[in-house]
Amino acid sequence: MKAVKRRAGVNLSACFQCRKCSIGCPVAGETESPPSEIIRRLQLGAGDELLQTDLIWTCLSCETCYARCPNRINFAAVIDALKSMAVEKGVAKPKGDAPLFNRSFLNTVKSYGRAYDLKAIAAYKLGTGSLGQDMDKFPAMLKKGKMAILPPSGGDRGTVKRIFDRAARNRGTGR
């Protein structure tokens, strides 16, 4: 709990289980443990087993939980903290492989200074073996100019490289 608290910068003991977060959560019906339950488990001293909980990779980052919390607990930051800890400890094996998507996306930002959708999506789909999915949409999107074919240019790559280098040194991320 201390590690989560430090990373997320939140006071979890302020939670009195009103469950407004879970009631407003758009994926509460898709998960085994809704937000209020995760907070309760953290209060009761949950350890690394919490990094396996499915909500951290089902969460949509909509932040409705945080917006409606009467005690202003930033549960979205708790989820982000659990995500980064699960990835760093190598225990993240989520459905949909969001960590691979995030790496694929950030790799293009690191290379070009700006996101290159087509390359990020291709890298993600190759890695997950889901190249076939969405193939019905790409021709129309490319034709309508709703997806860039060429890589982005013009971004200040030097600054972006500096930022990623520091992140890699400090957190082991951004590799």
Place this chain on the structure above:
Amino acid sequence: MKYAYYPGCSAHSTARDMHESCLAVSKALGIELNEIKGWTCCGASSAHQTDRELAASLASANLVKAGQMGMDMVVTCAACYKSSKAANYEIVHSEDMRRAVAESLGEPYDGSVPVRHFVEILLKDVGIAALSKKIVTSLTGLKAAAYYGCYLVRPTEATNFDDPENPTILEHLMEAAGVESVEWSGKVDCCGGMQNLTRTEISVRRSAAVIDMARAAGAECIVVACPMCQISLDVRQTDMEKLLGRKYNMPVIYLTQLLGLALGLSPRELGLGRLMVDPAVVLKARKEAVPSRH
């Protein structure tokens, strides 16, 4: 009205229509947008899920550049808006974050460069009175649902956009264009956009629920100000049809595209041809409109 303009990565890819319509509307209203030289990615959701300091640093790189121009930074993408405002908020409220960002950028940044969404500029800087005078084609008879999604209104302390549960900025602008905005309770619900590729079925169900709600309220189209919402609601309608076994066919149009039509701009300048679901109902309202008299 001069601003430092941050287009964001989607402006040249999945949201060219948003970018094009924003530039066209700005020109028509005399808003001067000065593109920030060398702007870079705000980090989007992938950065904050990975490392909060990385996220705040990536967003701050642009804020520093805008600050050097001495103007407010204007964004059209709701996700960039949220990243940039969240970075400012965290830098102001956390000394650790301020230190981390300064170390990343190689220069200090105090979180003070104002970040504004283009729709805020339209409502607060241009104003409804001045806007109404420029309307040449009032889109009377069109019923539309204003959809805000997440990133404009949340996190509430950081974005401070409007009432977080019942924002009305888009409705005011739509009504200036003669559009009737429907009352509905889905306007700040999530479209599931962040999991569009990773948990597609969840995302598709969330987006379908938003469209179902808008339709039940009588909307003929949905008006957005976020490229993530636009893509999820528009491009995924074929998936909704497959998953749920019913037709969708709901146009999802940017506020700037809708307003542009009322300002007399052409569908081509506004990138209307890029939408996946044909906005026929919107164009029909334009055709049938009685020219405004000023």
